[in-house]
Structures are given as structure tokens and as C-alpha cells.
Amino acid sequence: xxxxxxxxxxxxxxxxxxxxxxxxxxxxxxxxxxxxxxxxxxxxxxxxxxxxxxxxxxxxxxxxxxxxxxxxxxxxxxxxxxxxxxxxxxxxxxxxxxxxxxxxxxxxxxxxxxxxxxxxxxxxxxxxxxxxxxxxxxxxxxxxxxxxxxxxxxxxxxxxxxxxxxxxxxxxxxxxxxxxxxxxxxxxxxxxxxxxxxxxxxxxxxxxxxxxxxxxxxxxxxxxxxxxxxxxxxxxxxxxxxxxxxxxxxxxxxxxxxxxxxxxxxxxxxxxxxxxxxxxxxxxxxxxxxxxxxxxxxxxxxxxxxxxxxxxxxxxxxxxxxxxxxxxxxxxxxxxxxxxxxxxxxxxxxxxxxxxxxxxxxxxxxxxxxxxx
Numbered sequence: 024x025x026x027x028x029x030x031x032x033x034x035x036x037x038x039x040x041x042x043x044x045x046x047x048x049x050x051x052x053x054x055x056x057x058x059x060x061x062x063x064x065x066x067x068x069x070x071x072x073x074x075x076x077x078x079x080x081x082x083x084x085x086x087x088x089x090x091x092x093x094x095x096x097x098x099x100x101x102x103x104x105x106x107x108x109x110x111x112x113x114x115x116x117x118x119x120x121x122x123x124x125x126x127x128x129x130x131x132x133x134x135x136x137x138x139x140x141x142x143x144x145x146x147x148x149x150x151x152x153x154x155x156x157x158x159x160x161x162x163x164x165x166x167x168x169x170x171x172x173x174x175x176x177x178x179x180x181x182x183x184x185x186x187x188x189x190x191x192x193x194x195x196x197x198x199x200x201x202x203x204x205x206x207x208x209x210x211x212x213x214x215x216x217x218x219x220x221x222x223x224x225x226x227x228x229x230x231x232x233x234x235x236x237x238x239x240x241x242x243x244x245x246x247x248x249x250x251x252x253x254x255x256x257x258x259x260x261x262x263x264x265x266x267x268x269x270x271x272x273x274x275x276x277x278x279x280x281x282x283x284x285x286x287x288x289x290x291x292x293x294x295x296x297x298x299x300x301x302x303x304x305x306x307x308x309x310x311x312x313x314x315x316x317x318x319x320x321x322x323x324x325x326x327x328x329x330x331x332x333x334x335x336x337x338x339x340x341x342x343x344x345x346x347x348x349x350x351x352x353x354x355x356x357x358x359x360x361x362x363x364x365x366x367x368x369x370x371x372x373x374x375x376x377x378x379x380x381x382x383x384x385x386x387x388x389x390x391x392x393x394x395x396x
Contacts, residue, residue: 034153035223036145036191039215040064042206043173045280047368049218051178052144053160054094057152061086062176064203064218065278066378067365069186069243070110070126072134072161073176079165085172091162096142099162106159107138109185124161129279132168134177136161145191148223155194159185173212180218180277181243182380191220192380198222199380203277204392207372208345216395226377226386232334233386236378237271245378246271247385248332249364254295255325261288261364270332273364275371275385280345282356283365289358296343296354299325305351315353316344322352329370336387342370 040049049064053073060073074081076090091097100106100122102115107122114123122138143158163176180188180201192199202224204216237246250268251260261268284292293314297304300322305315316322324340344352355369375395377386 034147034149034151036153036155036195036220037148037217038145040203040205040218041212041215042208042210043212044171045208045368046174047205047277048173048212049178050146050215052152053089053141053158054091055096055142056094057142057144058089058094059086060089060175061173062178063170063174063278064180065177065276066180066203066245067243067274067276067278068126068128068177068179069181069183069189070124070134070161071158071176071178071187071190072124072126072136072163072166074166075136075162075164077164081163081166082168082170083172084170084175086175088175089162091139094141096156098140100138100140100159106140109159109183110138113138126161128168130169132170133166134161134163135165136163138162143191146217155191158187158190177278179243182245183242186243188220188378195221198224200224200377200382202226202375202377203371204375204390204395205277205368205372206392207341208280208369210393214393216392224377225379226375226388228388231386231388232331232336233384234331234334236380236383236385238383239271244274244276245385246274247366249273249366250330250332252292252330253328254292254299257295257299258330259288259292259295261285263287263291268332269362272362273366275366275376277368277371279365279367280355280369282367282370283359284356285362285364286358286360288364289356292356293354296325296327307351310347310351310353313353313357315347315351317350318352319350321346329366334387336374337389338370339373342372345369 047064048061140157147153327338329336345355375388
């Protein structure tokens with residue numbers, strides 16, 4: 024499948040992104056001279072941060088840590104500054120009056136440190152790196168949680184002004200757009216795809232489907248409306264009590280691997296998936312309550328179609344069954360107790376997905392993301 028994108032102007036930022044154990048690592052450089060940082064690409068949060076020296080309490084990372092004292096462009100932000108007010112979870116250090124941050128995540132992970140500005144250097148389509156001055160980010164000196172040693176921090180690309188996406192797009196002028204193409208789970212990390220920022224992130228072609236972005240109270244998340252999911256040709260509506268789904272009932276999150284669905288919807292859907300697969304599920308206490316099957320290769324499961332408002336997105340077994348351990352494949356969706364679902368990164372794999380924030384829509388195009396040029 025070819026990538027049909029609009030003609031690309033010089034110096035369009037397009038940092039590479041690679042698969043990393045259920046998350047995706049984006050490579051950017053910060054500081055003067057530029058220092059490479061591989062951070063989790065996360066559309067479900069807003070702060071960009073990296074582990075920094077001196078480290079009070081950091082998780083183990085493989086690569087060297089960013090040392091602000093070695094960068095001539097690093098500048099800590101004061102509590103009185105406009106930049107400090109962009110984040111809710113800040114405090115004022117005494118007596119220095121610096122902007123300290125504490126940022127928590129749904130899985131219990133936590134980053135703490137100081138807000139600063141720095142020069143950001145990104146790969147671009149011209150082959151020459153492109154630099155953006157005074158990007159606001161968090162220098163994390165006290166970080167803990169589920170991070171692994173390849174992850175040097177986290178790059179929030181949500182909808183608030185502080186996010187990496189918002190900051191990059193504000194320097195590009197017109198066209199608040201970005202696109203992603205996530206390679207399949209466990210793809211060799213040397214095979215990268217791209218996050219493209221700016222007007223050139225247009226996703227076009229006859230096989231593109233689009234659904235409206237829904238504005239809700241929390242501007243971080245990219246909310247869309249999921250009417251239901253079909254297993255083969257059998258439709259399971261999102262709501263069992265109402266024929267119409269609530270607008271903005273799910274958000275698209277590249278930082279969460281499984282798709283999380285309200286329990287009632289999940290229970291009906293998983294029953295439909297079971298009925299469509301002529302195999303006996305595995306009873307493995309380690310994997311409960313997931314639906315799993317014993318198989319050496321990806322199981323030949325049914326096609327699931329996610330019915331978004333105005334856009335039907337066909338999910339192949341590659342998106343819906345993931346192997347957590349050798350010889351076992353599990354359904355890549357899980358139940359939650361809330362009423363807002365999360366469209367996780369497994370179901371986003373091998374789609375060119377465009378977020379058009381001015382046009383208020385998300386577009387999907389099925390492609391082979393390992394071949395994105």
C-alpha cells in the first residue's frame with residue numbers, strides 16, 4: 024500500500040519512532056550540542072520530560088542521562104513565568120523560585136523535577152535536522168514506575184498548549200496536524216516509521232476514512248465516537264441500553280497498548296469473539312481475565328470492524344491478538360469499570376493515522392508502517 028501524502032515542504036519535522044515492548048519510542052535531540060533522547064510517544068498526556076542529572080531517584084536507563092550543565096541553551100523556568108502556568112501540577116521551589124513539577128500517569132508511574140526550556144532538534148524530510156528554540160519540557164530528577172531501560176523519558180503529544188505536538192505546531196504556522204504510523208508489536212527496533220508534524224501530515228487517498236474529533240472538558244485527549252464493533256458481520260453496539268453511542272466515548276491513546284472498553288460492552292464483544300474462533304481458550308492464571316489461545320503463530324481470528332462515527336476501521340488479527348509469551352495469543356482488549364474507552368496502540372498498528380486539530384477530525388488509512396519512506 025503506498026503512502027499518499029501531500030507534497031512535503033522542506034524541513035517538515037518527522038522524528039523516527041520504533042517499537043519498544045508495547046510502547047513506541049520517538050527520537051528527538053535536546054540541548055546545545057544536541058543530545059539524543061528516546062522517549063515514549065504518548066498521545067494521552069501533555070508533558071514532555073526526560074531523566075536528568077543529577078538524579079535523586081531515577082529508574083535504570085541504558086543510555087547516558089541528559090546533563091543540563093553540559094548544554095549552553097538549558098534554562099530553568101521561574102514560578103512567575105507564563106510557561107510554569109501551562110501545567111496544573113507545579114509548585115514553587117524555595118528560595119530559588121523555580122517551577123517544580125510532579126506528573127502522574129494512570130499506571131501509577133510518576134515523574135518529578137523542574138520545568139525548563141531547551142533547544143529541540145528533530146529529523147526532517149529535507150535530510151537536514153530542524154531546530155526549535157525554547158521548547159518547554161520537564162527535567163526529571165525523581166522518576167519511578169513501569170518504565171524500562173530503553174525509555175529515557177516520555178513525550179506527551181496530547182491537546183494542551185504544553186504538549187510537544189502543540190509546541191512544535193505553533194512554530195510551523197498554518198495547519199495544526201500531525202500523523203503517526205506505528206509498526207507492529209515486536210518489530211525490530213532498527214525498523215522505524217515517522218511522526219510527521221504540520222500541514223504535510225495530511226492523510227489522503229481513496230481508501231481513507233475519517234471521524235470527527237469531539238471536544239470535551241479535558242483538552243488533553245483525542246476523543247472520538249465509537250458506535251460499536253463488529254465481529255465478522257455481527258454488530259455489538261457500544262451501549263446495550265441505547266442505540267446511539269454517547270459522543271466522544273473513547274479516546275485514541277498511543278501510550279496504552281491494549282484497547283480498554285467498558286465492562287458491559289467488553290463482555291458482549293468477547294463472547295462474540297469466542298464464538299467466532301473454533302478453539303478452546305487457555306486457562307492460565309497468569310493471563311486471567313484475558314481471552315487467550317494456545318498457538319505457535321498468530322491465530323486466524325475474525326476481522327473486527329470498529330464503527331466510528333462516519334468511519335469503519337477494519338482490524339486484522341495482527342491488531343486484535345497479541346502474544347504475551349511464547350505459544351500463546353491473547354485478545355488485545357480488556358474491560359474497565361469506567362464508561363470512557365481507550366483505543367490503544369495495538370489496534371493502531373499498521374494504520375497511517377492523521378490528527379487534524381484545525382479540521383477537527385482523525386483519519387485512518389491501512390498501510391504497512393514498516394515501509395514508510
